[in-house]
Amino acid sequence: MENLLDAILNMFKSDEIRKVVISKPSAKSLEYKKISAEKKGTYYQIAKFTETQVFHENVGEGEVAERVYQLLASGFKQLNAWSDRFEHMILLSKKGQSTFKKKALKEQTPVSIDAKHNREKNYLIKEGKPVEPLVDMGVLTPDGRVVKAMYDKYKQINRFLEIIDDEVVAFQGKDIKIIDFGCGKSYLTFILYYYLTEIRKIPATIIGLDLKADVIEKCNAAARKYGYTGLRFEVGDISQFEASLPVDMVITLHACDTATDFALYNAIKWDWDAEMIFSVPCCQHELNKQIHTDNLSLFTRYGIIKERFSALATDAIRANLLEYAGYKTQLLEFVDFAHTPKNILIRAVKRKSTSDSVREKALQEVEDVMREFNFNPTLYSLVVGGETLKGLVDGNCCVRAPHEKD
Numbered sequence: 001m002e003n004l005l006d007a008i009l010n011m012f013k014s015d016e017i018r019k020v021v022i023s024k025p026s027a028k029s030l031e032y033k034k035i036s037a038e039k040k041g042t043y044y045q046i047a048k049f050t051e052t053q054v055f056h057e058n059v060g061e062g063e064v065a066e067r068v069y070q071l072l073a074s075g076f077k078q079l080n081a082w083s084d085r086f087e088h089m090i091l092l093s094k095k096g097q098s099t100f101k102k103k104a105l106k107e108q109t110p111v112s113i114d115a116k117h118n119r120e121k122n123y124l125i126k127e128g129k130p131v132e133p134l135v136d137m138g139v140l141t142p143d144g145r146v147v148k149a150m151y152d153k154y155k156q157i158n159r160f161l162e163i164i165d166d167e168v169v170a171f172q173g174k175d176i177k178i179i180d181f182g183c184g185k186s187y188l189t190f191i192l193y194y195y196l197t198e199i200r201k202i203p204a205t206i207i208g209l210d211l212k213a214d215v216i217e218k219c220n221a222a223a224r225k226y227g228y229t230g231l232r233f234e235v236g237d238i239s240q241f242e243a244s245l246p247v248d249m250v251i252t253l254h255a256c257d258t259a260t261d262f263a264l265y266n267a268i269k270w271d272w273d274a275e276m277i278f279s280v281p282c283c284q285h286e287l288n289k290q291i292h293t294d295n296l297s298l299f300t301r302y303g304i305i306k307e308r309f310s311a312l313a314t315d316a317i318r319a320n321l322l323e324y325a326g327y328k329t330q331l332l333e334f335v336d337f338a339h340t341p342k343n344i345l346i347r348a349v350k351r352k353s354t355s356d357s358v359r360e361k362a363l364q365e366v367e368d369v370m371r372e373f374n375f376n377p378t379l380y381s382l383v384v385g386g387e388t389l390k391g392l393v394d395g396n397c398c399v400r401a402p403h404e405k406d
Helices: 002-014 064-072 113-121 132-137 148-171 187-199 213-226 259-268 286-290 303-324 356-373 378-383
Strands: 019-025 034-040 043-049 054-060 076-082 086-092 098-104 176-181 204-210 231-235 249-256 276-282 327-333 344-350
Touching: 002 064, 002 086, 002 098, 019 064, 034 064, 043 064, 054 064, 054 327, 064 076, 132 148, 132 187, 132 213, 148 187, 148 276, 148 344, 176 187, 176 259, 187 204, 187 213, 187 231, 187 249, 204 213, 213 231, 249 259, 259 276, 259 303, 259 378, 276 303, 286 303, 303 327, 303 344, 303 356, 303 378
Parallel strands: 176 204, 176 249, 204 231, 249 276
Antiparallel strands: 019 034, 019 076, 034 043, 043 054, 076 086, 086 098, 276 344, 327 344
């Protein structure tokens, strides 16, 4: 493998590599199915993809070559890397022999640095066209240019749309019905409606729900101003809301603490059975107040570790309970951790069917963590201890609470 390491070191030394993709795992048992590394200024961000999650790490320019070598040698058969001028390829045989290829990319008309930067990003909301809600938010100027101080917000909005865009393709030409729980001032709700109806050309009905009557009044006024006839807002409590229409997608962005759990439960309970759920949790206090463990007290000894571990445990438990409820669930990085620690987005898409073994494993993992750390999460009580859910097992048999006898 020394020749392989030398080749990767030389590749990074001789060329300005901006992206790497490691693919074709040699065995199905490998934890990661694909790995990428992308240059972000003075460092590279590595993304490691499992079946349901993405894990990130940042590596300096001086260490990236060795880290890429370690990841490739961990059980993958192919590496592709790109600079502005060349594509590099490394193929590994079953016997460990390496094949190296390099080809020049087609020459392109020179462009300015700014134009090239924008082209590489390929944002879904393009700069240069004014979008009225974004202008009112101060993200865009009246002529459609991004306000420099709001560029991070512009990227965050586009990242949100990218995550949703992967799942709305099936609704092309069909109506899509969406509930936004805890919508607040509804910045992203307005942009989502614009994107679906104006760019994707998908007819959409969106209902935003919040407890603050004055906020709801302003949101409805804004929807009328923009001519968004399929977008309306109502005053209501997440835990008591009853939808008057079938629901395809549920969104809950920064609903505080257990409000997220009630939103998720409403999305999956039998009379809704939403196809898609997108949730960015916020203010996860519940488990932080409950956590206690004798065997793993290291996680509770230091305040900041206790807080962050409790928040991560909350999202992991929610993700597993959604798996138990018949969804394929991913935890994705919504925005860079440098901007906010509340950067995890839960994306859950309804499976056509889910085996008993998958559901049982997801639930067992949750209950093991609950026992170890003295957790009693709200979503567990709602899903497992609550009413029977519809369609969790092909619609033919029902789900029972654990330990319930036949």
